[in-house]
């Protein structure tokens with residue numbers, strides 16, 4: 001069966017991997033001219049680590065942990081409170097996608113710099129037209145194109161029906177680590193705003209995140225210069241390291257800016273079209289679980305399609321049954337993270353506080369991974 005996947009993020013590349021393994025023929029169309037972009041450090045937790053293990057990628061992800069080398073300091077340094085890291089394992093978003101891409105590119109067709117223009121379903125399949133390429137037919141279409149999913153808008157309805165803004169915006173970018181703030185720090189809180197600097201690779205590099213509260217803002221999602229101006233405006237006049245951070249941000253090529261928002265849908269499929277990852281059930285960066293969800297969703301969706309022998313109606317229903325409770329819990333955590341931020345606390349629970357029993361451990365073991373692919377690692381990729 002030919003499956004078109006829209007989006008080569010974590011969800012899309014992982015779905016391509018598992019579909020290929022189960023004998024489907026995935027094609028991935030990615031709007032950006034290249035895969036792997038993005039500045040942020042993402043956390044991976046719980047069953048997402050099992051999924052990586054089943055892909056024989058866990059060790060490679062562990063080896064890429066940017067916090068290796070003792071750069072992270074638990075105490076945050078001096079009177080600066082510690083940043084809480086999201087997840088059991090950290091990796092740069094781009095490096096995770098890079099691993100998944102490398103593991104699939106020999107066997108999967110990637111079409112870069114294009115996106116779906118129209119989707120027309122009939123009894124036998126889906127006719128898809130593209131912004132650039134020629135029209136093609138597929139058996140199924142999977143929308144893994146993120147919070148602002150074009151697939152969702154084309155098939156399910158406008159973004160406003162499904163996207164709920166949590167009142168916080170986040171920008172992330174990389175910078176050379178020369179701000180005199182080794183380790184991980186949450187800068188002294190400014191009302192409604194926070195800045196984090198995460199020093200990685202033995203202080204050779206650093207990543208910054210700037211968060212601020214705001215109602216929905218109107219801006220062009222493709223205009224990075226405009227995003228930087230919005231962030232700079234929010235933090236203008238702040239002291240300490242903020243001016244230098246803003247200076248670095250203005251130069252940063254690896255820059256991400258988006259709302260902390262959640263996607264709530266009654267159904268994740270319509271006929272032969274299905275959604276996964278942020279496109280269908282974004283839990284917001286405040287959950288720290290977006291990439292974990294994407295990995296697990298891809299594993300379950302491909303596995304259920306294999307079990308149902310490609311019978312999509314049964315497979316999509318089973319996929320929803322497996323994932324619904326898990327996603328609801330993650331979204332709850334995303335809302336709690338936002339609430340903490342509004343109360344002037346770190347978005348993520350600090351691991352040392354969890355270890356000390358002063359905070360509840362993250363509730364991330366809610367989905368039992370079925371053994372869709374027990375002997376996979378030994379057989380593929382060759």
Ligand SMILES: Cc1cc2nc3c(=O)[nH]c(=O)nc-3n(C[C@H](O)[C@H](O)[C@H](O)COP(=O)(O)OP(=O)(O)OC[C@H]3O[C@@H](n4cnc5c(N)ncnc54)[C@H](O)[C@@H]3O)c2cc1C
Nearest residue numbers: 007009010011031038040115145146150172277278285290
């Ligand atoms: C560039 C970028 C940087 C990010 N950086 C951070 C970060 O620093 N911190 C954080 O917490 N989260 C970040 N995220 C979000 C995080 O990656 C996701 O929450 C999580 O990994 C779930 O992944 P996903 O694959 O469902 O969606 P995403 O990671 O958003 O991936 C969606 C993919 O689909 C592509 N796409 C979008 N629209 C279309 C379209 N119409 N046609 C074809 N392709 C399309 C996008 O280019 C992207 O490659 C970032 C997302 C992006 C796109």
